[in-house]
């Protein structure tokens with residue numbers, strides 16, 4: 001893969017361990033330089049008081065105005081995200097601008113009243129990040145249920161797929 005870089009932008013309070021984990025894993029998977037930027041305030045402009053959720057596309061719009069020369073930006077929020085057509089989203093990507101965002105809220109077992117599982121949580125966060133970054137490289141959804149680019153309708157889909165791209169997606173990525 002071509003040498004490129006990624007900046008992770010946390011919005012609001014995000015556990016440092018998660019950001020560090022993503023930084024290390026993403027730099028290996030994509031073989032690029034990954035940096036963690038300073039924390040941005042909670043994006044109140046994206047909050048919908050009726051839904052009590054944050055509109056992910058509005059945050060992407062904010063991200064794409066960042067004047068940087070690097071190629072990719074990943075926003076990380078611990079806030080529930082939505083787009084108008086759906087009840088929620090795990091993340092969203094803007095292909096044209098190379099920016100994407102993931103939410104950590106629904107990746108925790110505790111969200112579903114299940115016992116905490118930190119490793120599973122980290123794994124899910126990584127998968128969502130790789131998936132959204134994959135979109136910024138113009139990869140669409142893949143039919144291979146084991147491929148990271150497979151669409152996650154639920155966490156079951158996320159847990160089934162690996163953190164890797166299938167051979168076909170890998171070719172497209174390169």
Ligand SMILES: [Zn+2]
Pocket residue numbers: 131135141151152
């Ligand atoms: Zn997707």
Ligand SMILES: [Zn+2]
Pocket residue numbers: 142143144147148149150165166167168169170
């Ligand atoms: Zn694939």
